[in-house]
Amino acid sequence: MNREVVPPGDDNQIRCPRLGHHLAFSYCRVESKGLPCFKIMNCWCEHFMVEDFLRKELDTEEWEKVFNRPVKPKILSLVELIEEAKKRTQEAQ
Numbered sequence: 001m002n003r004e005v006v007p008p009g010d011d012n013q014i015r016c017p018r019l020g021h022h023l024a025f026s027y028c029r030v031e032s033k034g035l036p037c038f039k040i041m042n043c044w045c046e047h048f049m050v051e052d053f054l055r056k057e058l059d060t061e062e063w064e065k066v067f068n069r070p071v072k073p074k075i076l077s078l079v080e081l082i083e084e085a086k087k088r089t090q091e092a093q
Contacts, residue, residue, distance in 0.1 A: 035066050
């Protein structure tokens, strides 16, 4: 099978297992503070050669930060998000 390394356009969307709705690759590419979502390869591998694309796009440090970091437990991520929201609310007052 000859597959493309070029990502699909924004008119091609797939269901995000994390957010529960359809998204384009362009969102997944920058979802994590400008870096790709850690699940991007699992989600997009059937649609194009996403790993080849990302290896060309990301430098070594970015690759390590996204794909070779320990995954936090979901509860810890939620607590961190809540703390960040509280901090932003306090700063806005």
